[in-house]
Amino acid sequence: MALLVCKDVILAYEGHTVVENLNFCVNSGDYLCIVGENGSGKSTLIKTLLNLRKPFAGEIRYGDGLQHNDIGYLPQQSLVQRDFPATVEEIVRSACLNRSGWRPFYTQEEKKQAQNNMLKTGVLHLAKRCYRELSGGQQQRVLLARALGAATRLLLLDEPAAGLDPQAGEEMYTLIKDLNQRDGMTVIMVTHDVSAAIQYASHVLHVSHKPLFFGTAAGYQQSDIGKIYMCRAKGDE
Amino acid sequence: MATALSTLSLYFQYPFVRYAFIVGILIALCSSLLGVTLVLKRFSFIGDGLSHVAFGALAVATVVNVQNNTLVVLPVTVTSAILLLRAGQNAKVKGDAAIAMVSVASLALGYLLLHLFSASSNLSGDVCSTLFGSTAILTLSAADVWLCFTMSLIVILLFICFYHKIFTVTFDETFAQATGINAGGYNVLIATVIAIVIVLAMNLVGSLLISALIIFPALSAMRLYKSFRSVIIFSACFSVCTAAIGLVIAILAGTPVGATIVTVDVLAFALCFALGSLLPAFHRG
Numbered sequence: 001m002a003l004l005v006c007k008d009v010i011l012a013y014e015g016h017t018v019v020e021n022l023n024f025c026v027n028s029g030d031y032l033c034i035v036g037e038n039g040s041g042k043s044t045l046i047k048t049l050l051n052l053r054k055p056f057a058g059e060i061r062y063g064d065g066l067q068h069n070d071i072g073y074l075p076q077q078s079l080v081q082r083d084f085p086a087t088v089e090e091i092v093r094s095a096c097l098n099r100s101g102w103r104p105f106y107t108q109e110e111k112k113q114a115q116n117n118m119l120k121t122g123v124l125h126l127a128k129r130c131y132r133e134l135s136g137g138q139q140q141r142v143l144l145a146r147a148l149g150a151a152t153r154l155l156l157l158d159e160p161a162a163g164l165d166p167q168a169g170e171e172m173y174t175l176i177k178d179l180n181q182r183d184g185m186t187v188i189m190v191t192h193d194v195s196a197a198i199q200y201a202s203h204v205l206h207v208s209h210k211p212l213f214f215g216t217a218a219g220y221q222q223s224d225i226g227k228i229y230m231c232r233a234k235g236d237e
Numbered sequence: 238m239a240t241a242l243s244t245l246s247l248y249f250q251y252p253f254v255r256y257a258f259i260v261g262i263l264i265a266l267c268s269s270l271l272g273v274t275l276v277l278k279r280f281s282f283i284g285d286g287l288s289h290v291a292f293g294a295l296a297v298a299t300v301v302n303v304q305n306n307t308l309v310v311l312p313v314t315v316t317s318a319i320l321l322l323r324a325g326q327n328a329k330v331k332g333d334a335a336i337a338m339v340s341v342a343s344l345a346l347g348y349l350l351l352h353l354f355s356a357s358s359n360l361s362g363d364v365c366s367t368l369f370g371s372t373a374i375l376t377l378s379a380a381d382v383w384l385c386f387t388m389s390l391i392v393i394l395l396f397i398c399f400y401h402k403i404f405t406v407t408f409d410e411t412f413a414q415a416t417g418i419n420a421g422g423y424n425v426l427i428a429t430v431i432a433i434v435i436v437l438a439m440n441l442v443g444s445l446l447i448s449a450l451i452i453f454p455a456l457s458a459m460r461l462y463k464s465f466r467s468v469i470i471f472s473a474c475f476s477v478c479t480a481a482i483g484l485v486i487a488i489l490a491g492t493p494v495g496a497t498i499v500t501v502d503v504l505a506f507a508l509c510f511a512l513g514s515l516l517p518a519f520h521r522g
Contacts, residue, residue: 050414050415051415052411052414052415068417069416069417071415071416072416073411073412073415073416075409075411075412075415078409078411080277080278080279080407080408080409081408081409083459084277084407084408084465085277085458085459085462085463085464085465085468086404086408086464086465087463087464087465090404090464090465090466091408093401094401094404094405094408095416097401097402097405097413097416097418098416098417098418100401102398104397104398104399104400104401105401106401128464130463130464132463133463146412147412150412150416156415
């Protein structure tokens with residue numbers, strides 16, 4: 001049974017169709033990369049998968065007992081966060097609020113869980129540090145730890161390596177791969193980094209107003225569209 | 238010094254002075270709690286805009302001769318607050334422009350209405366005291382005092398209960414929404430509470446100076462502290478202290494209450510700013 005199924009989905013942004021004929025499914029344990037150029041509707045797709053906006057047409061179904069609050073999300077950084085006075089610990093703990101209902105404080109268990117997630121993403125030693133003083137890579141790891149706090153089964157990541165230097169980006173991808181393989185977390189990641197997608201993902205969805213490719217990462221490497229984009233990515237470097 | 242103390246104790250023998258003191262401090266506390274959220278959400282100016290709306294509503298209430306002004310002013314201000322905060326995200330007129338527009342429009346309309354229809358013999362005096370606050374805080378009626386007191390307690394309780402949620406919604410609204418927190422609902426809650434605080438604070442410092450109560454404690458705290466909790470706690474202490482000092486000075490020197498409190502705020506902010514630059518080592522969790 002698939003965790004997430006997209007069927008004949010059309011996405012529109014302010015009345016204009018962004019992506020159409022979107023059909024794909026994600027199974028438990030998959031690592032799906034959504035690639036495509038800027039403005040091709042990747043972020044809109046993520047927001048739709050998160051139920052933050054409605055698809056213009058078609059259907060997105062959660063399967064296998066997946067609930068809305070089983071999903072962890074790593075958004076792109078916003079301007080507000082750049083000078084926000086908050087410690088790493090405060091941010092990571094805030095993840096479990098979606099399950100706490102009306103309770104106004106955190107339980108010991110929730111604090112423990114936040115601790116574990118910080119350990120997993122390697123930011124436990126920064127727990128008392130102020131978020132705005134960390135490096136870009138460290139900040140992303142903090143947000144990933146928070147996403148883990150909300151996620152029990154599915155992680156949605158929006159450009160997790162955006163704005164990071166190559167080494168920090170590499171570490172971020174390795175970390176995500178670990179979470180996928182070691183902890184069995186299903187991952188959906190949006191990126192414009194095609195080479196990373198092929199290297200780390202199990203499946204690739206290439207969108208550019210309509211889906212150009214959906215299949216395994218190996219299949220993408222063999223496909224015409226994949227070859228073109230990989231050449232282009234190499235040319236950029 | 239001895240005379241100052243004896244003047245103070247003379248004043249504090251009157252219950253209405255004691256009540257005013259308590260109410261002033263509670264209002265300062267409430268506005269500083271919410272100030273942090275507003276400053277971080279880039280809504281510092283909303284206090285100003287809303288207080289002008291409250292002024293307009295007050296003018297209308299005065300003109301139509303409503304007994305208890307608050308009953309008119311509060312709902313109008315709460316509605317505008319919700320509209321402004323909600324519209325912030327996806328309106329045709331963007332957040333800051335909308336606030337500026339509403340704020341000047343209601344200020345002009347309010348003054349015009351008062352000018353045309355007010356029966357008062359001392360119009361400019363009335364307007365001045367609404368805009369800049371007056372000694373009104375010392376001459377509040379018992380009903381006003383109780384209203385202020387209850388509202389402040391409600392605001393503080395709400396803030397404590399929803400502290401963590403307010404943090405999440407302020408830090409990252411999209412994430413909060415994505416993980417199933419009703420971010421829209423909390424925004425409405427924040428807007429409502431802000432509007433209540435502003436209507437209350439109008440009594441203390443007048444509508445033009447309310448922003449000071451909202452932004453100075455938050456900015457001073459953010460200058461010195463680095464975790465959300467310590468920023469909140471420090472800005473609450475900052476606000477309570479400056480309000481108390483301002484009130485005492487105003488009583489002793491006979492200066493206008495609102496302007497005195499705000500001046501103390503400005504000086505204390507300058508102090509915090511200097512401390513923040515001089516002592517990077519002072520920065521702690």
